[in-house]
Amino acid sequence: MHNVQPLPVPAQAPRRYAFDVLELLVIPAFVLDAQGRVSMWNRACEHLTGVLAHEVLGTRDAWRSFYQHARPTLADLVLQRRTGEVAALYDDHQRPGGGDANLSAQSWCDMPRSGRRRYLAADVSPILDGDGAVVAVVETLRDMTAEKQAQIALEQLATKDGLTGLANRRCFDDTLHAEWQRALRQGQPLSLLMVDVDNFKQYNDAYGHVGGDACLQRIAGAVASEMRTNDLVARYGGEEFAVILPNQSLKGAAIVAERIRCRVERLQLPNLGVGKQYVTVSIGAATALAAPDTDPAHLVATADAALYRAKHMGRNRISLTLEEVVAAR
Structure with a gap:
């Protein structure tokens, strides 16, 4: 060899x-x-x-x-x-x-x-x-x-709601924190809408979970259609959605909330579970001015309280609360 x-x-x-x-x-x-x-x-x-x-x-x-x-x-x-x-x-x-x-x-x-x-x-x-x-x-x-x-797809799966395609709760929390810090640096207002589907349990009982999922998808599309480029709409949980509106005053937030309410109403999704009415939403809105010693959890709680009032007042309406948090002088 x-x-x-x-x-x-x-x-x-x-x-x-x-x-x-x-x-x-x-x-x-x-x-x-x-x-x-x-x-x-x-x-x-x-x-x-x-x-x-x-x-x-x-x-x-x-x-x-x-x-x-x-x-x-x-x-x-x-x-x-x-x-x-x-x-x-x-x-x-x-x-x-x-x-x-x-x-x-x-x-x-x-x-x-x-x-x-x-x-x-x-x-x-x-x-x-x-x-x-x-x-x-x-x-x-x-x-x-x-x-x-593939990496981008996995990241999107981690931040998107599987049913509606909207941002999920994790993405909402991260974005709200980031926008709160931005508002703090720039001295701008930050508004939040909490949107809840009225009488959704009765809708699910009447149409089943498949029908309920289809309803949520239609409403998600209606809410998302009213967003600006820098806004974020997320599925907060169940039949509740959250909308982050950076640099938006309470007046501006109220306008967006009313547009969302009207658009959902125009879908004319019948809810046979509540006397042949159409599916509607109730919306709570809150606006805050960020301060160094505050956190966005208070803004969420304020918007939630406003949503509860909208429900208590008869549903299919918006409720506004201005919560200005300013740094102590």
């Missing part, structure tokens, strides 16, 4: 040999020289970006293959010693092994040529000469779009 000896790397051309290896990799990779020009763009990179090597070699336009608007690639940042900007440009980044030479980062890329937005993970390694100076930078890429989309 003969021993198989590895072919020697030509001593006079180690860099050319390395480039040939990169060219044959199934992993997308490109190389920038010391002047930031593309000196290698392998076939896998062509396949990923839709940009052929001859279109980009010798240019400083590697970024055009990934973004609609000018911005540096990760390799550019390393080459130009601008790694302090990585956090602002990428969703996530790290230095593998804790070293200073290599850098990894992830972000969404526009991919102008292919027209398909992709989530790419980039790994960058500088090539040094005998004196330690950077003569080139290698960037390899991994398409992690499927993994990212």
Whole structure:
């Protein structure tokens, strides 16, 4: 049996040999020289970006293959010693092994040529000469779009109500806390609506749980249709919904509440369980001015109390309570 000896790397051309290896990799990779020009763009990179090597070699336009608007690639940042900007440009980044030479980062890329937005993970390694100076930078890429989309889907499942598609209680609690802190910083009012379906037990008794679920879905759509971009509507629990209205006065909250009440009434969902009436909602509204020594739980309690009054007063109506909490002077 003969021993198989590895072919020697030509001593006079180690860099050319390395480039040939990169060219044959199934992993997308490109190389920038010391002047930031593309000196290698392998076939896998062509396949990923839709940009052929001859279109980009010798240019400083590697970024055009990934973004609609000018911005540096990760390799550019390393080459130009601008790694302090990585956090602002990428969703996530790290230095593998804790070293200073290599850098990894992830972000969404526009991919102008292919027209398909992709989530790419980039790994960058500088090539040094005998004196330690950077003569080139290698960037390899991994398409992690499927993994990212799966992560987003899981996150949405964790924050959305399975029946209505609205935000769930956990998302409501987190958002209310964040909006309370924002209102505190900016000195703006924060309003909250608590919306409850009237006589829902009788509706469930008359139509069954399947009918009740369909009713809640219709009402959820009606409530959500009245929201602004920054508002949040959540299923608070059972047949109760909560609406967070950032930077909204009590007067504005009352207008939104009345629009919601009317829209639900216009659905004309018959409730045979209560004398052939239509399904309606009662709404409690509260507005607060956040202060350092307060928390949003008081706003929830105030809106709940207003909702109870609306129920007590005959249902299918709104009840308002202004709760201004100001810092002690």
